[in-house]
Amino acid sequence: xxxxxxxxxxxxxxxxxxxxxxxxxxxxxxxxxxxxxxxxxxxxxxxxxxxxxxxxxxxxxxxxxxxxxxxxxxxxxxxxxxxxxxxxxxxxxxxxxxxxxxxxxxxxxxxxxxxxxxxxxxxxxxxxxxxxxxxxxxxxxxxxxxxxxxxxxxxxxxxxxxxxxxxxxxxxxxxxxxxxxxxxxxxxxxxxxxxxxxxxxxxxxxxxxxxxxxxxxxxxxxxxxxxxxxxxxxxxxxxxxxxxxxxxxxxxxxxxxxxxxxxxxxxxxxxxxxxxxxxxxxxxxxxxxxxxxxxxxxxxxxxxxxxxxxxxxxxxxxxxxxxxxxxxxxxxxxxxxxxxxxxxxxxxxxxxxxxxxxxxxxxxxxxxxxxxxxxxxxxxxxxxxxxxxxxxxxxxxxxxxxxxxxxxxxxxxxxxxxxxxxxxxxxxxxxx
Numbered sequence: 001x002x003x004x005x006x007x008x009x010x011x012x013x014x015x016x017x018x019x020x021x022x023x024x025x026x027x028x029x030x031x032x033x034x035x036x037x038x039x040x041x042x043x044x045x046x047x048x049x050x051x052x053x054x055x056x057x058x059x060x061x062x063x064x065x066x067x068x069x070x071x072x073x074x075x076x077x078x079x080x081x082x083x084x085x086x087x088x089x090x091x092x093x094x095x096x097x098x099x100x101x102x103x104x105x106x107x108x109x110x111x112x113x114x115x116x117x118x119x120x121x122x123x124x125x126x127x128x129x130x131x132x133x134x135x136x137x138x139x140x141x142x143x144x145x146x147x148x149x150x151x152x153x154x155x156x157x158x159x160x161x162x163x164x165x166x167x168x169x170x171x172x173x174x175x176x177x178x179x180x181x182x183x184x185x186x187x188x189x190x191x192x193x194x195x196x197x198x199x200x201x202x203x204x205x206x207x208x209x210x211x212x213x214x215x216x217x218x219x220x221x222x223x224x225x226x227x228x229x230x231x232x233x234x235x236x237x238x239x240x241x242x243x244x245x246x247x248x249x250x251x252x253x254x255x256x257x258x259x260x261x262x263x264x265x266x267x268x269x270x271x272x273x274x275x276x277x278x279x280x281x282x283x284x285x286x287x288x289x290x291x292x293x294x295x296x297x298x299x300x301x302x303x304x305x306x307x308x309x310x311x312x313x314x315x316x317x318x319x320x321x322x323x324x325x326x327x328x329x330x331x332x333x334x335x336x337x338x339x340x341x342x343x344x345x346x347x348x349x350x351x352x353x354x355x356x357x358x359x360x361x362x363x364x365x366x367x368x369x370x371x372x373x374x375x376x377x378x379x380x381x382x383x384x385x386x387x388x389x390x391x392x393x394x395x396x397x398x399x400x401x402x403x404x405x406x407x408x409x410x411x412x413x414x415x416x417x418x419x420x421x422x423x424x425x426x427x428x429x430x431x432x
Contacts, residue, residue, distance in 0.1 A: 037264050084190035084415075095195055097203070098211035104135045119381045126378065127238035127391025132248040136201050137229045138210050143217040147225075147263050147339070149205045150200035155224040160338055167334060167342045169360030170402070176361060178267045178336055181218075182411035185269035187259040188212045190414070192232065196432045198252040198278050203235035205258065213262060221261035221268050222263030228384060233259035233272070234361040237284075240327055240368050240377050240386040240394040251280030255288055257396050257431075261339065268339045268362050271412035274395040275432045283371055284393045289425050290322035291369040291395035294347075296336040298365045302357065302401055302408035307342050309353040315367045316349040316359050325375035327394070329386070334363045335400055348375075362411070366398030 026398035051279045087089035113133045120131055126418055140150050149157040192208045209232040221229035228244075235243035235257040236250065243257075249255060259272035274288050297318040298311040315327050331353075332345030343355040347367040370376075388394050399422075402409040413419045414429075423429075 013131050019239060074237070077234055083194070084189070084192055091194060095208060098208050101214075102138070104203070104207075106135060106303045108133055108247070123381055125391075126389055128385055129237050129239065129387070130248070131244075131380065131382065131385070132201075132246040132417055134229060134244055135191075136245045137233065138223065141166050141210070141214040141217065141219060142224070143264060144204055144213065144219040145263065147219055147221065149226070150219065150224055150409075157225070157226040157339065158168070160340060163356075165221050166362075167340050167358070167361055169358060170362055172334060174267075174336075175402075177265050178269070178402075179411060181262065181264040181267040181269040182271075184216055184218055184264055185260055185262045185271055185400075185410050186414065188216075188218075189258060189263060189271055189273065191258055192260065193258055193273065193275060193432065195254050196250065196256060196258070196275055196277065198254075199249050201247050201249050202236075202243070203247050204234070205234055205363070206230045206232050206245035209260065216264075219263040221270070222259075225339060233257070235259065235385075235394075237393050238388045238391050239289055240388060241330060241396060242384045242386055244382055244384055250277055252282055253277045253284070255280060255284045255395060256395060259396075259398070263339075267336050269337065269365075269412060270335045270339075270398060271400060272366065272396060272398040273430060274397060275430045276427065277432050285427070286322060287324055287369055287393050288370040289427075290371075291326040291367060292425045293322070294318045294324075294326075294367045294369055295365055295397045295399065296425070298347075298367070299399070299401065299408065299410070299422045302403060304357055304359055304403060304405065306357045307353075308345050308355045308357065309351050311365060312346050312351045312353075313349040315347045319367070319369050323373075324369045324371055325373050327370060327375045327377050327386075329377050330366075330368055332363060332365040332367075332398075334361075336362050359405050360399060361403040364398050364400050366396060368394060368396045370394045 067108050085094055115133070117131055117133070140146055147157070148159055149155045188209055190204050191212050195205060209220060213231065222228045222233060223231045232243045232245060233242050234245045235241055236254045241259065254277045255274055256277055257272055258272040261268060261270040274291060276285065276288060296316045297314045301311060301314055319326050326348045328348045331347060334341040334343050341359070343363055344353050345355050345365055347361055370388050371392040371394070372390065374390050377386050378389055379386055400411045401410050407420060410419050410422065417423055
């Protein structure tokens, strides 16, 4: 903590103290030759004193180093593993390539970019956020296996329209493909979240996701799903989910959820995280933590024999203890060959979901948590963007989980994080 620009006097180093003790010892030896027993007693006393000083100096130095290391650790993300995208220089070059390769055809000026779209004129917004200009939809990534809705005019998925209630039990090669799909999804989220900072737009982030998918020859699952126009959902502040990336710049103090889903060799993966951008106020930090810990509370219950309906009570209790509430409208879901399939995983208490967890089940849990006691939501005129009824902030976290013989595995865990549990909440994990 700084005072008035002055530094506090530092304790002598162990090396200086030891040298001082040696010098005093030599002086004491000379005095001892003339002073007999008295000098010897003084010598013994001074030696003891100097050794105590040296020990104290060493302890002070070790303590200072420990405090510095602790302060540095508090600012770092303990679960990143190797950073996606390489060094800062390598990542900056990769981002530049992504933006140049997928540069938009339409380049509106600032006034045009932020002008309220016509369909929103006269709409009664619940909070301060406003939509901006949305760039045209990208084509499917070259070389990627396409979903069954990728080229449908309305983005309809024939496989999802069959409405099966049977929960797949993945094993063998199919399970390994699912693991790889989840690894790739995590890689894409880590890349796009690294690019998140004040001043960038949702469109900027969408192009990064699209470029990452093109490089890996994977399909971004949101693209054209029931007509969704982008490759990722970008949901800031009071947006609960399904935010359409546009040209609004992300601002200092925003919280931003990035929801990444990809399709690889016939399997979807799905995950999201909410990030703290710059200097975030207490209320927004509170809801982000509540959302993470609500997901962790549900995860701790996952194992064979647990009923899917039981997760909602744990999520609701955790959110309520932190002054927050659960959005009932949206649920977790089975994921794999279907983007959204069985089981249905509600996040609220007293739900009537059917099904019992068995080894091989793969599904998401993704509680959407609002600050305060109102879990209500409404939809913007774009028919996608879900926002809180009272304009207060909302946050969400999502993982794809696998039920094992003895518990569960986090298929979309961060590199360096455990896969059989969720680590304790740490704000450094999500600070941008």
